[in-house]
Amino acid sequence: MMPDLSSLCRKGLEALYPDKVKITVGRATCGRASGAEEVYQALLAEVKERGLDCTVATTGCLGFCQEEPLVCVQFPGKPRYVYSRVRPELVKEIIVGVINQNMPRKRLLGKVFEDEVLITGEKVKMDDRSGDRSLAENPFYLPQVKVATRNCGYIDPGSIAEYVARGGYLALQKALAQTPEEIIQEVLESGLRGRGGGGFPTGKKWDFARKSPGGVKYVICNADEGDPGAYMDRSILEGDPHTVLEGMTIGGYAIGAHTGIIYCRAEYPLAVATLREAIKQAEENGFLGDDIFGSGFSFRIEIVEGRGAFVCGEETALIASIEGKMGEPSPRPPFPAERGLWGKPTNINNVETWANIPPIIMKGGKWFAGMGTENSKGTKVFALVGDIKNNGLVEVPMGTTLRQIIYDIGGGTGVFDFKAVQTGGPSGGCIPASLIDLPVDYEELTKAGAIMGSGGMVVMNEHACMVDVARFFITFTQDESCGKCLPCREGTRQMLELLNKICAGKAEMPDLELLENLALAIKDAALCGLGQTAPSPVLSTLKYFREEYEAHIREKFCPSGVCRELFELTIAEEACRGCGRCAEVCPQQAITGQRKQPYRLDQDRCIRCRACLNTCRHKAIKVVPPRR
Amino acid sequence: MNLTIDGKTVPVIDETTVLEVAQREGIWIPTFCHHPGLPPYGACRLCVVEVKAGGRPGLAASCTLPVADGLVIETNSPRVQRSRRILLQLLLAVTPGSAVVKELAEKMGVNTTPFEINEQENHCALCGLCVRVCNQVGAHAIGFAFRGTRRRVTPPFGKPAADCVGCRACASVCPTGDVKFTEKGDRLFGENWGADLSLARCSSCGRLFTTEYLFNHVKTKLGPDYSAAKLCPTCRRRSTANVMTGSYLGKVR
Ligand SMILES: Cc1cc2nc3c(=O)[nH]c(=O)nc-3n(C[C@H](O)[C@H](O)[C@H](O)COP(=O)(O)O)c2cc1C
Ligand code: SF4
Ligand code: FES
Numbered sequence: 001m002m003p004d005l006s007s008l009c010r011k012g013l014e015a016l017y018p019d020k021v022k023i024t025v026g027r028a029t030c031g032r033a034s035g036a037e038e039v040y041q042a043l044l045a046e047v048k049e050r051g052l053d054c055t056v057a058t059t060g061c062l063g064f065c066q067e068e069p070l071v072c073v074q075f076p077g078k079p080r081y082v083y084s085r086v087r088p089e090l091v092k093e094i095i096v097g098v099i100n101q102n103m104p105r106k107r108l109l110g111k112v113f114e115d116e117v118l119i120t121g122e123k124v125k126m127d128d129r130s131g132d133r134s135l136a137e138n139p140f141y142l143p144q145v146k147v148a149t150r151n152c153g154y155i156d157p158g159s160i161a162e163y164v165a166r167g168g169y170l171a172l173q174k175a176l177a178q179t180p181e182e183i184i185q186e187v188l189e190s191g192l193r194g195r196g197g198g199g200f201p202t203g204k205k206w207d208f209a210r211k212s213p214g215g216v217k218y219v220i221c222n223a224d225e226g227d228p229g230a231y232m233d234r235s236i237l238e239g240d241p242h243t244v245l246e247g248m249t250i251g252g253y254a255i256g257a258h259t260g261i262i263y264c265r266a267e268y269p270l271a272v273a274t275l276r277e278a279i280k281q282a283e284e285n286g287f288l289g290d291d292i293f294g295s296g297f298s299f300r301i302e303i304v305e306g307r308g309a310f311v312c313g314e315e316t317a318l319i320a321s322i323e324g325k326m327g328e329p330s331p332r333p334p335f336p337a338e339r340g341l342w343g344k345p346t347n348i349n350n351v352e353t354w355a356n357i358p359p360i361i362m363k364g365g366k367w368f369a370g371m372g373t374e375n376s377k378g379t380k381v382f383a384l385v386g387d388i389k390n391n392g393l394v395e396v397p398m399g400t401t402l403r404q405i406i407y408d409i410g411g412g413t414g415v416f417d418f419k420a421v422q423t424g425g426p427s428g429g430c431i432p433a434s435l436i437d438l439p440v441d442y443e444e445l446t447k448a449g450a451i452m453g454s455g456g457m458v459v460m461n462e463h464a465c466m467v468d469v470a471r472f473f474i475t476f477t478q479d480e481s482c483g484k485c486l487p488c489r490e491g492t493r494q495m496l497e498l499l500n501k502i503c504a505g506k507a508e509m510p511d512l513e514l515l516e517n518l519a520l521a522i523k524d525a526a527l528c529g530l531g532q533t534a535p536s537p538v539l540s541t542l543k544y545f546r547e548e549y550e551a552h553i554r555e556k557f558c559p560s561g562v563c564r565e566l567f568e569l570t571i572a573e574e575a576c577r578g579c580g581r582c583a584e585v586c587p588q589q590a591i592t593g594q595r596k597q598p599y600r601l602d603q604d605r606c607i608r609c610r611a612c613l614n615t616c617r618h619k620a621i622k623v624v625p626p627r628r
Numbered sequence: 629m630n631l632t633i634d635g636k637t638v639p640v641i642d643e644t645t646v647l648e649v650a651q652r653e654g655i656w657i658p659t660f661c662h663h664p665g666l667p668p669y670g671a672c673r674l675c676v677v678e679v680k681a682g683g684r685p686g687l688a689a690s691c692t693l694p695v696a697d698g699l700v701i702e703t704n705s706p707r708v709q710r711s712r713r714i715l716l717q718l719l720l721a722v723t724p725g726s727a728v729v730k731e732l733a734e735k736m737g738v739n740t741t742p743f744e745i746n747e748q749e750n751h752c753a754l755c756g757l758c759v760r761v762c763n764q765v766g767a768h769a770i771g772f773a774f775r776g777t778r779r780r781v782t783p784p785f786g787k788p789a790a791d792c793v794g795c796r797a798c799a800s801v802c803p804t805g806d807v808k809f810t811e812k813g814d815r816l817f818g819e820n821w822g823a824d825l826s827l828a829r830c831s832s833c834g835r836l837f838t839t840e841y842l843f844n845h846v847k848t849k850l851g852p853d854y855s856a857a858k859l860c861p862t863c864r865r866r867s868t869a870n871v872m873t874g875s876y877l878g879k880v881r
Contacts, residue, residue, distance in 0.1 A: 483779030521714035
């Protein structure tokens with residue numbers, strides 16, 4: 001069947017900009033975690049009860065996770081109101097506002113005056129620019145450039161028509177009229193590099209797979225996303241599934257594959273369901289199946305669910321897992337492009353990599369390469385989390401500095417000093433505050449001892465102990481090691497032993513040397529990427545925070561006040577303003593005093609839970625070495 | 629196709645590994661999970677060598693590294709030595725009693741391990757030789773289960789190995805001596821795998837010589853060419869010799 005882009009587009013535009021009031025709720029997993037479902041139900045009930053003629057719609061993640069649940073209200077031809085932290089109580093006020101055409105200003109995050117369709121460059125203006133609080137000028141959104149997440153939070157992920165209305169599947173139509181070589185050339189020119197962690201040039205990978213001899217080939221979308229704290233891929237799958245399907249179909253055509261497989265972790269049930277629905281709609285409308293756009297090219301996509309092993313994100317383990325074998329890596333070469341799934345040439349790309357393909361095809365490789373740095377092109381999505389004001393999902397051009405991300409977008413770390421940012425998850429490293437002006441770029445981050453990775457960015461303030469941070473990640477990797485090879489299985493176990501010893505104040509200086517040598521050996525000798533990168537959190541913290549390790553060992557003191565046995569808390573009289581908030585949060589009643597006078601902390605009652613440390617805005621709580 | 633190993637350029641053919649080339653050239657590389665008769669597995673990493681050029685630079689396990697034209701390999705660079713020493717120390721901590729490991733340690737001049745020593749009864753180093761040889765035999769009685777430090781070799785679902793034929797190949801390749809079989813009366817117990825098999829008696833001399841299961845396994849593998857008589861190796865040799873001399877003499881006469 002021939003896809004009917006124009007009628008789909010018309011249908012989509014009617015749904016996106018209906019001629020009645022439209023209320024949209026961000027209902028991706030992050031929204032749901034903040035109560036979006038209650039808000040959605042309350043809206044439905046309220047609209048029904050009052051017999052209102054308006055649409056209540058669903059969209060994906062708008063990125064500003066800190067402010068969720070987010071609700072958008074759009075009057076025909078008027079700006080769109082975006083409300084943050086909506087609770088069922090606010091729903092009533094919003095509905096009353098809709099009826100009276102006088103929207104509440106409470107929790108109004110901003111207004112949207114214009115939607116831009118990235119693919120086509122068209123702009124949808126919503127007039128009545130009364131000036132105030134443009135969402136686009138919100139510091140959280142201002143520096144962002146959305147390419148991979150261009151539709152997240154705009155469209156209903158369950159509607160192929162809305163995807164088409166935002167330029168969807170135009171790239172596929174265009175690609176199928178070109179030769180595979182032309183497409184690969186375009187991707188090469190774009191400079192796109194894999195967003196799954198390795199950063200390998202995508203065009204080169206496609207070229208290998210295309211030239212690899214064999215009649216049957218596969219493309220795979222890696223949606224295993226296992227880094228703790230990372231959820232870029234989930235948001236794309238839940239918010240804009242068709243961009244991944246479209247990207248994969250173009251990739252399949254370019255390398256000569258007729259089957260695509262999405263390997264998605266089963267812990268993402270909403271993503272899986274959204275994908276299933278999207279595949280169904282794509283098939284019904286002729287974007288997947290036989291003879292797509294009359295080109296003679298056939299392509300189908302299947303979903304395989306992974307079962308919770310981090311290592312199954314590694315490509316050879318992923319392939320083994322799809323084949324029904326134990327999910328453990330095997331040596332490369334041979335690379336999947338030579339011998340992959342079922343022994344056939346296979347091209348694996350990450351979700352975000354695939355999501356970048358349609359815009360690259362439509363707008364050209366040159367356009368994409370116009371963003372970013374010398375060797376890192378385009379944009380990158382980061383999951384910005386940790387001790388930071390604005391948690392969320394942000395997409396910025398490569399080359400944006402950490403300062404811009406952490407301070408401008410993230411809003412900084414509040415009263416406590418910024419200490420380090422951990423990028424790249426368990427395979428990545430900690431970048432100290434002194435390197436705050438580092439641009440995010442594959443090479444720059446690697447040089448600093450961290451990696452771009454898949455896009456996790458954990459911000460830490462002065463109360464984070466770097467030894468403990470390293471221990472956290474090693475605990476994760478030693479638990480997730482598949483156990484096949486000796487350095488990773490036994491090496492991470494021994495690293496963890498050593499780190500436990502240091503955190504307990506039982507280590508001696510030679511242990512530190514041993515830890516470092518062990519880390520270097522594991523990095524060099526492990527079989528797969530998991531083991532090879534597992535030591536990075538240790539090596540990078542040793543590089544920038546060695547004195548913290550030494551304090552733990554020599555002075556038996558944890559200067560950040562994390563390792564329980566190695567510190568005490570006291571109140572600095574001169575800094576205490578006598579506000580009494582510390583006394584309120586102390587579960588032990590260890591803090592006593594009178595308002596407006598310095599408070600006192602009773603060491604014997606203190607269990608070092610740090611509640612006061614994180615509460616005192618005047619930084620009057622001090623971490624000191626234990627008396628012993 | 630040529631490859632340079634420790635400064636010497638040598639011709640190589642496709643489908644060989646760097647370890648095989650080294651062994652051919654008389655260069656010693658320590659190995660632990662490698663066996664020439666079994667598919668390479670790459671688990672112990674003791675055989676790492678340094679790729680200097682012609683491939684991804686860095687360390688790679690030579691037993692799984694395919695040769696490639698222009699590859700430049702150093703088998704004993706300082707970087708290789710550092711990793712190998714640590715790997716051996718890890719191995720010593722996992723399986724302190726293994727004679728194979730002790731011998732390797734001696735050869736490499738590593739005497740002790742700074743790591744916490746495994747005090748458990750189980751000293752398996754998960755080299756996977758038993759699993760591979762069992763697959764090679766065709767029995768597929770054991771495999772790996774679980775992940776990370778919980779990983780172990782076990783029959784399916786931790787139940788007594790239903791497919792164990794009692795060939796004891798696993799015990800013969802095990803470098804730590806962890807795989808144990810014992811004979812009691814006319815029964816053979818594969819202790820690690822919970823196997824309990826009846827032994828077959830030679831129909832000529834009456835000696836217990838193999839398991840019933842294995843005898844039948846070999847019989848089905850070899851097909852009708854295999855004489856059905858249940859004979860121990862000695863008696864079988866004698867019987868074959870008799871047949872051969874008989875027919876030879878018959879022809880001469
Ligand atoms: C331990 C480990 C876990 C990985 N997990 C993921 C993952 O969750 N998602 C992903 O896209 N890539 C993951 N990768 C990277 C993949 O092996 C592979 O390089 C990637 O999917 C290729 O896609 P790209 O070129 O588009 O980045 C992981 C690698 C390792 C070593
Ligand atoms: S490095 Fe770790 S995860 Fe990778 S094969 Fe070795 S044990 Fe398995
Ligand atoms: S001998 Fe090569 S990895 Fe074990």
